[in-house]
Amino acid sequence: MATPHAESRREAFIEELLSSNFTTFFAATHPKYSTGNKAFRFTPTPVSPAVPYSWKYQDARAKLFALGELLTVEEAERRNINFVNPALKTFMPAATLPTLRGGIQLLLAGERAYTHRHSANAFRFILEAPEAGASTVVDGTRIPMHPGDLVMTPNWTWHDHHNESDSHAIWYDGLDVLMAYWVGGVFSEELKDVAGESYQTARQPRRPSDNNPLLYYPYARARDTLQKLLEAGVRDPFEGVRTEYVNPVTSASTFPTMSTALQLVPGKSRLEPKHRTENIIFITVEGSVTFQLPDNQQFHTGRFDVTAIPSWVPYSIVNAEQAPAVLFSQSDRPVFEKLGFYREADA
Numbered sequence: 001m002a003t004p005h006a007e008s009r010r011e012a013f014i015e016e017l018l019s020s021n022f023t024t025f026f027a028a029t030h031p032k033y034s035t036g037n038k039a040f041r042f043t044p045t046p047v048s049p050a051v052p053y054s055w056k057y058q059d060a061r062a063k064l065f066a067l068g069e070l071l072t073v074e075e076a077e078r079r080n081i082n083f084v085n086p087a088l089k090t091f092m093p094a095a096t097l098p099t100l101r102g103g104i105q106l107l108l109a110g111e112r113a114y115t116h117r118h119s120a121n122a123f124r125f126i127l128e129a130p131e132a133g134a135s136t137v138v139d140g141t142r143i144p145m146h147p148g149d150l151v152m153t154p155n156w157t158w159h160d161h162h163n164e165s166d167s168h169a170i171w172y173d174g175l176d177v178l179m180a181y182w183v184g185g186v187f188s189e190e191l192k193d194v195a196g197e198s199y200q201t202a203r204q205p206r207r208p209s210d211n212n213p214l215l216y217y218p219y220a221r222a223r224d225t226l227q228k229l230l231e232a233g234v235r236d237p238f239e240g241v242r243t244e245y246v247n248p249v250t251s252a253s254t255f256p257t258m259s260t261a262l263q264l265v266p267g268k269s270r271l272e273p274k275h276r277t278e279n280i281i282f283i284t285v286e287g288s289v290t291f292q293l294p295d296n297q298q299f300h301t302g303r304f305d306v307t308a309i310p311s312w313v314p315y316s317i318v319n320a321e322q323a324p325a326v327l328f329s330q331s332d333r334p335v336f337e338k339l340g341f342y343r344e345a346d347a
Contacts, residue, residue, distance in 0.1 A: 046277060048310035050097050051087040052293050057104075057127075057304035064106045064170065073111045080105040080173060083281075083306050092178065097279035097308050099332045100258070101175045107134070107163040114198045115160040115191035120177035121255040124151040125283065125328055126219075127172055127304050133165030138215050140200055145169060148219025148285060150245060150260060150328075154211035158191060158200050172283060172306075174330040176257040212247040212254055226264040226326065237272045240265045240317070253334045263327045265289055265319040273314040273347035278333040282307045287325030290318045311336075314347035 002010070014027050027033040029042060064081045073079050082103035088095040096102040104127065107113065115137075124136060126149045134145040138159045143151050151171075153159040163169045180186045192198050222243060230241045241264040245254045253259035262285075265271060273292070282291075284301040291299040291307055293315050299307050309315050319325045336342040 045275070046312040048098065048279075048312065049087060049092075050085045050095075050279070050308070050310040052291075052297065052299070052307075052309050052313055052315070053085055054291070054299035054301060054305060054307040055083050057302075057306065060104055060306075061170065061304075064104055068106050068108055073107065073113055078105055078113055078173075079107075083308070085308060095178055096281055096306075097310060097332075099176065099179045099279055099335065100281060100308075100330060101173075101177050102281050102306060102308075102330065103173050104170055105161075105173050107161055107169045109163060109166045109168060111163050112199070113161040115158050115200045116188060117156055117158045117191075118177070118188040119155055119185055120175050120180045121155050121257055122153045122173060122175045122177075123254070123258075123260060123330075124153070125149075125172040125174065125260075126151070126169070128168065128170040130163075130165035130167040130169065134161075134163050134169040136161050137200060141215060143216045145171065146219065148223065150217040150219070150222075152212060152215045152217075152254060154208075154215075154255065156187075156208055157211070160191075160199055172304075174258065174260070174281070176255065176332070179257055179332075179335070210256075212249075214248050217245050222262045223326065226262060230264060230266065230324070235266070238274050239263065240269070240271050255334070256338075257332060257335055259331045259333050261329045261331070263329060265317055265325045265327065267319055267322045267324050269319055271317040273316040275312050275314050275343070275345040275347055276333075277311050277336045277341055277343045278331045279311050280309050280329055280331040280333075282309070283328040285326045285328050287319065287321055287323055289325045289327070290320065292316045292318060316347075 017023060060081050067079060071079055080103045082094045083096045085095055085097060094101055126145045126147050129145045129147055136143050136145060136151050136159060138153055139157045145151060191200060225243050226241050235241055242261055244259060244261040246252060247254060284303060284305050288302045293313060301307055
């Protein structure tokens with residue numbers, strides 16, 4: 001047992017060590033010095049710096065339209081509202097979860113967002129769009145945007161957005177840019193700086209060969225697949241009826257760093273909880289559900305509400321309504337799998 005004098009000397013030394021940008025295993029793993037967002041220690045199970053959180057779409061949408069009155073699309077580059085995890089905002093800018101960023105973007109009638117590209121992978125899950133006139137152009141390929149459609153903009157592909165209708169368009173942006181940021185892999189270019197043009201024209205695709213060649217997943221087709229699986233009795237107690245969007249060439253996830261999926265929770269049902277090492281973001285697309293988490297925490301979600309669940313936090317999804325509910329999800333599970341960190345366990 002250390003004497004009070006020895007403990008005092010030790011405390012002073014550790015404080016001096018930390019203030020000089022050094023540490024020691026004792027301090028780095030001691031609860032007194034590594035708590036909350038500073039936690040960096042060996043633990044029996046994963047401890048995330050993020051917390052579960054849920055955002056109401058109507059609140060975010062109102063802020064997005066208010067921003068639309070204050071910023072032009074030219075001033076803002078991409079006019080959006082990002083979902084920020086309250087436990088991460090002091091040291092991870094615009095982080096929804098430690099590896100994932102999500103937000104909603106607006107194009108008013110007649111607006112367009114100019115062409116750029118970046119090393120981060122990104123997708124657009126369309127929330128509100130006119131019957132015709134809204135589109136994204138990816139490496140010269142024009143892709144329509146209808147509610148529920150999934151539009152891909154893989155790593156280093158030129159892309160721009162257009163709204164030629166008399167109504168607005170809103171979509172959810174999902175990116176792995178935080179992973180690129182933390183490992184020092186962020187690159188970006190604007191077409192006007194490279195070619196002197198603000199918008200691309202039809203061109204031969206120049207995207208990296210290992211990118212997913214499929215850029216467009218229509219909602220109608222994915223929703224029909226869910227319905228057929230439901231009618232065939234294909235149902236998992238932890239997942240409900242789930243279909244994952246995949247790269248048609250490799251049958252792997254849509255991106256090397258992110259998976260995307262559509263999930264149906266039958267009416268009057270509850271999905272069983274499980275621990276999973278993945279950070280996952282849900283969008284409630286149809287119906288309403290309740291996410292039940294530890295310590296009696298609950299998130300009641302309706303149409304287009306966004307819910308973030310950090311790694312290893314168990315959750316169950318309850319659909320109290322008669323009609324089925326449909327959820328879209330964005331996950332970093334492929335990263336955990338590739339690194340050998342993926343685990344599952346019953347809650």
